Amino acid sequence: MPYPETYQKVLEADLFVRPLESEDVPAVLDIERQGYSHPWSESVFLDCFKDNYRLWGACHGDRLMAYAVVAYMFDEAHLLNICVHPRARGKGVGRYLLRHVLATAAHEGMSQLLLEVRVSNHAALGLYQDEGFQEIGLRPGYYPAANGREDARVLTRTLGQ
Secondary structure (H helix, E strand, O other): OOOOOOOOOHHHHHEEEEEHHHHHHHHHHHHHHHHHHOOOOOOHHHHHOOOOEEEEEEEEEEEEEEEEEOOOOOOOEEEEEEEEEEHHOOOOOOHHHHHHHHHHHOOOOOOOOEEEEEEEOOHHHHHHHHOOOOEEEEEEEEEEOOOEEEEEEEEEOOOOO
């Protein structure tokens, strides 16, 4: 189903988050390819359907608006990928999904959530800082980029007890 050209501000009451299933991968890939210059492949997404991973989709009706992929390692959650459909950005969808990821990880006993973000992704960095993440390091050349490689900021947030 095509996305309308413009969205009004999406109200949180209109969104819901659900676990992703392998049948969702084509919709996830569509968002991924529109959101990233170097998207993950289908096989990478399919490989994430394991017990120690959580794959979440933020939906508005029957439309997938955003997704998140989180790996659980011991007591730490690692947000590997989060992406919002380009036409749904700036409407609270990413924040809503991130808060779900944080709450679920805390509920499942994780002590912190770790992530990397491109140094050039100021919108995402602002969101993470607003949500209480702290920068703990830099990974030089972490991401592929049009002109070689791009550094990543490493951020973490302690989760509630």
